[in-house]
Amino acid sequence: MSNRSRFFSLLTALCLALGLLTSAGIASAQSRLLDAPRAAGMVGERDDGFAVVRGTVPPEITALVNQVNTERRALYAERAKKDGVPVEAIGKIYAAEIMKAAPAGTWFLDSSGKWTQR
Numbered sequence: 001m002s003n004r005s006r007f008f009s010l011l012t013a014l015c016l017a018l019g020l021l022t023s024a025g026i027a028s029a030q031s032r033l034l035d036a037p038r039a040a041g042m043v044g045e046r047d048d049g050f051a052v053v054r055g056t057v058p059p060e061i062t063a064l065v066n067q068v069n070t071e072r073r074a075l076y077a078e079r080a081k082k083d084g085v086p087v088e089a090i091g092k093i094y095a096a097e098i099m100k101a102a103p104a105g106t107w108f109l110d111s112s113g114k115w116t117q118r
Helices: 003-033 035-039 059-083 087-101
Strands: 043-046 051-053 107-109 115-117
Touching (some): 035 043, 035 059, 043 059, 043 087, 051 059
């Protein structure tokens, strides 16, 4: 392999890695916005990668959840298009990562409608 080919291979790998890191960073930043409402039990996480309000919450919390979900939806759609997989599959992958990073006390809603607290 020529030096030029190695350079372009390395550059391609670096770009792919940066894309993954950027996506993970965006999702992480979005989740941190929800840390306080999740800790207070006002917001939970679904197993499809989206946040959900729990019970009656102030309008600001609902707006925040809607904002975060809009950003997540766009991120998931972009990744799904790049990877050639369904958006739902990307949401499930991010849901697992959100679960790992969520603060103690966070509520999670599974696909059967059952809430569990971490």
